[in-house]
Amino acid sequence: MRKETPAFAKTPPTVRLVEVDAEHEGQRIDNFLVRLCKGVPKSHIYKAIRGGEVRVNKGRIQADYRVATGDIVRVPPLRLPDPGQPKPVPGIEFPVVYEDEALLVIDKPAGVAVHGGSGVSFGVIEQLRAARPDARFLELVHRLDRDTSGLLMIAKKRNALLALHAMLREGKGDKHYFALVEGDWVNDRQHIRLALTKWTTQSGERRVRPDPDGQPAHTIVTLQQRLGRYSLVDAELRSGRTHQIRVHLAASGFPIIGDDKYGTDETRAEFVRRGFNRMFLHAHQLTLPHPLTGETLKLVAPLPPACQKLLQQLESQ
Template identity: 45%
Template sequence: MPGSAPVKSPDDPSAASSAPKTGSGPGVSYVEAGEGDAGQRIDNFLSRIIKDVPRSLIYRILRTGEVRVNGKRAKPETRLVEGDRIRLPPIQRKTDEERAAERSAPSRSLREFVTSAIIHEDRDLIVVNKPAGVAVHGGSGLNAGVIEALRAARPELKELELVHRLDRDTSGVLMIAKRRAVLRELHSLLRERDMEKRYLALVVGRWPFGTKTIDLPLKTNMKSGGERIVRVHADGQQAITTFKPIQHFGKLATLLDISLGTGRTHQIRVHAAHAGHPIAGDEKYGDRERDAKLKPYGLQRMFLHAQSLSFERKGVKPFTVSAPPPPDWQAVIEKLKQDLK
């Protein structure tokens, strides 16, 4: 069946396109209803021929009288007849870049989830108690993470940047700088190791070493598919981690307080695994058999939590911020304590 037959616009007598003019040009365009369009509602017809615009725009141009059929204003329920001449107003179409930006924009639920996790804010910093399972930034198949959600929720803050990072499955303190000058200052503190970072971790098995500092270099390798794996290796970068037991849960697990002397990728996870007691629930460096024994207690994810950050800045009073472990973490610890009794 014949389709819609475009005709020349009187505003552009040279126009002789083979399709309706529905782009971002300045002129009005016209299209003729073909045999196959007979009986179709004008709103459905417009939605078919005007691509990549919301249906709300279709109804707006109908409501305001910008669409006319044979010179008369058309209503959404107007039925077409073969040969009807339809006037189309100029329509601003979205560019490919705009459509791509919309697709990658953080969802409303993610924006609300992240902003509800803010535990501190001042003129220089935002601190979030990052939930486990939320990435700090987009990438690797994810459109958005914490930083993108905050930028979308707080567009007036033009220089928001992550001060440091946490693994996606690690919960806890995550710091974001509001200004680049603050970011540079805090990065300097990190390089000079003048920022104290403390973690809580539940490791599998009974930690036998007491307080122990592991000083072993770490090297990052990329496996097939782009997966990042870190190993203890003589050619790696220096990495220092101090583990201090807080509570033993029989032979099942141990709750540890951890402080970092350096900030290497996956440092705590790799050092704990190298010591023979990987983080509970760590799918990359962990022990599945020993994890299975913790499943009845509610173990469903990696049990690593960034507990606190402390540092001193020039001209600013000492800063410390801490974040409590999330409810699912606390529930597992309580069940282990009950079992121990």
Template identity: 50%
Template structure:
């Protein structure tokens, strides 16, 4: 599929596997970069967009070899692939953070401090940055998400078929995620799993947080002690479910909040960690195990801890 922004004449696009079962409205939002959603829905509603010469609805799912009629659309010229203006250093460094890549996937060691996607006051995220760095790559989509302040393994699909395959693994809990977290106090050996329902809450201030609540969604995280230190413990956290802030809230729920967690930690503990040089949340997606969407090979990809986290661990006293 050849993508041409701001077409000045009618285009006919034949659908391939990369857009199989994608909704026509989402396809057009990608194909017609920069065109407002309102205009997309208007040209669909007016019948200017046709699939196999027939009118369709916005929820129509594309099939392989469908022929899509894309009408002329004029908007102000805008380079959507231009690199984000802010934090250009971090954007350019993303290429150096790629730990694995093939025709189907990119595995990135995401730095802390960068959101995975733009929105909610964030100008850009990892996915927008990657698209700006790879303008020739016609398809790049996040397989899953990491919190802005969490670093580590992040999967990006380069084909729609790969994205669908990976989402199936997530849905059926066939993807193993292992995080490393430095938590307050002495983690008890018998706390091998935390099962506590999680509920999203919006505070009066507008801040969104997550709390353990019986009305929340079923959630489970499995824990393993990696190293005990004086006053804290390095644990491996493996989420069985994938709820927002799950590991962070489950750690807080056990009485062992993660170091420098601005939403769920404890001031005194955080101050002691900052005195050792910790400048970020100590939560890192260290390892991911999954089945490759093309070869069906079981793969394990790893992301090393950032230097700041290694330096802090080196200053702690082992017990």
């Protein structure tokens, strides 16, 4: 007797051929597939790419391949996670500082990664996509460290993303951060030019250090307030290297309060006892031309309450 297939049974996944449209021109193939195959774990996607199951115009590609309009992408059968797998990403909206049809700027809280990976299942971008299932395009323009709060740009159109990337490469626009550092900052305004290079610890943790042969990096630091043994400074990024402000300040002898990579354990423990258990680094101001209209945008995110409270404590001592 033949076994009937229940009407509610899921159709097994099959190979698909997908043509890339202009909206996704220049996107990395791994990110293209993440959006196309919603719910499929990234590990499955990377495995399929490495195994040659994903092909573009019938040829094998690497995960960093950037798709072009008209490319034909072979998408292999990719199964959704088993019921025992982690739950889907929860959709979360973050405080919006600015939004139009091309650009979204949010005030990211400290402690939230901007994207999944390195032991983090999901981050801001995945949560925003889950909260906005009808959004055709949402991509990070730049990164903020997990423990850094403040202004984070997300492009809502491909042409806006490419224009913003070009601006950042050319040094257009100003990005300012508030940092509370250990020590009495000497100069009212100081340029720090230290080339930086990435390295990995034995435990696999990513770090950055000054290196004459590294990538050029430039930070302008302006004193805001002296607070006894500590100083509040404004750090303006003139380049965008990983951990740039953190390493530049630490290498100058003024580590950021709460920095678990480049600060001191003793100082961090002291501030945890005060009830402050994050890094005091906040992206507070962003000035740049709008990527499509050219209109000047000046965006501001005030210091989070925990940072304001700490400054008040230090002022009263």
